[in-house]
Amino acid sequence: MKALNMVSYPLVQSSNARIPSCLPAGLVAVFVGATSGIGEYTLKAFAKHAVYPRAYFVGRSRKAGARIEAECKVLNPEGDFTFIQSELSELKKVDDVCRRLKEELTVVDLLWLSQGVFSVIKTTDEDLPYAIALAYYGRYRFAQNLLPLIQKSSSLRRVVSCLAGGKDGPINTEDLDLKLARSPLKARGHLVSMITFSLEQLAKQAPDVSFVHNFPGPVRTNIARDNTAINIVVRSLSFFMGPFVYMAEAECGERHLFLCTSARYAAKNQTGVTCVALEKGVEVARGSDGQIGSGVYLPDQYGESAPASCEAILKEMRENGVKDRVWKHAEEQLVRILGSANAI
Known part of the structure; x- marks a missing residue:
């Protein structure tokens, strides 16, 4: 049967409804950036469907954390939900959170990453632009640090990074950290x-882990929270246009839970890993390198793989050594800030 490129919402719902029968009780998940927006919606979908789940979620707002803890408990009284307050733009604090997690956990089945902000103006105390510290270095560092725990999992064994996968563009190798950039767009x-x-670099190190970098489409979030001129414009447009274009919060959460749990986004080496079995007519997705089941995926808001134009851009940069230059620079920055490029 021909595979479905776009996964319909009924198929998503059907897949998520089988989580209790396909996956074991006691799944352990870490949600980073889940005190608002898509991360919150996905955490709540996880709480709703998983059996005896154990979830840690990390964010800045203690007030929001307390609210979400209580709401998840209502959704699943048998679940365990723990909020960790931290400023995730600082890599030293990312390491502090990871140390705590590694002290309290022996395995992580799912790592969700959605921390970010729509700004390139602010700079952190570690001399990184705020947006890239959150969305690039912070996400990578969480995944790198927790990868050994993820590899111990027999269920899911997955990292999901929600930002704009499939909207990949050329990298300016003369300004890798976007210090000279002034336009978020x-x-x-x-x-x-x-x-x-x-994610491709991590997948090379751990082919038994699957990595998803998705584009969520128009969804109500708090990403434009800073009071910069562009964010004020974005918020104004969202206020007037949002109700006509936003995906419903419940559907957003369900669709992202599907990305977290479905065998459609399997690891390159899936041996010994349990996921939710594929729905009829749905097959393993095409990866970021254009290969089916490569282990790194760039789905859009409907679960469809990245277009050929995106794959071509990434391929050209790999062939021109851009990927290697990015990786070398990232390691140099980790050494500068943390003293080492190795995981803690």
Whole structure:
């Protein structure tokens, strides 16, 4: 049967409804950036469907964390939900959170990453642009640090990074950290490609783990929270246009839970890993390198793989050594800030 490129919402719902029968009780998940928006919606979908789940979620707002803890408990009284407050733009604090997680957990089945902000103006105390510190270095560092725990899992064994996978663009090798960039829209393709390359690098180290970098489409989030001129414009447009274009929060959460659990996004080496079995007519997705089941995926809001134009951009940069230059620079920055490029 021909595979479905776009996964319908009823198929997503059907797949998620089988989580209790396909996956074991006691799944352990870490949600980073889940105190608002897509991360919150996905965490709640996880709480709703998983059996005896154990979820840690990390964010800045203690008030939001307490609210979401309580709401998840209502959705699943038998689940365990723990909020960790931290400023995730600082890599030293990312390492602190990871140390705590590694002390309290022996395995992680799912790592969700959605921390980010729509800004290229602010700079962190570690001398990185705020947006790239959150969305690129912070996400990579969480995945790198927790990868050994993820590899111990027999269920899911997955990392999901939600930003704009499939919208990858050329990388400016003369300004890898976007210190000279002033337009978030122009910088987006650069940042997205860097995230995709970081996941490809991790997948090379751990082919038994699957990596998803998706584009969620128009969804109500808090990403434009900073009071910069562009964010004020974005919020104004969202206020007037959002109700007509936003995906419903419940559907958003269900669709992202599907990305977290379905065998459609399997690891390159899936031996011994349990996922939710494929729905009839749905097959393993095409990866970021254009190959079916390559282990790194760039689905859009409907689960469809990245277009050929995106794959061509990434391929050209790999062939021209851009990916290697990005990786070398990232390691140099980790050494500068943390003293080592190795996981803690």
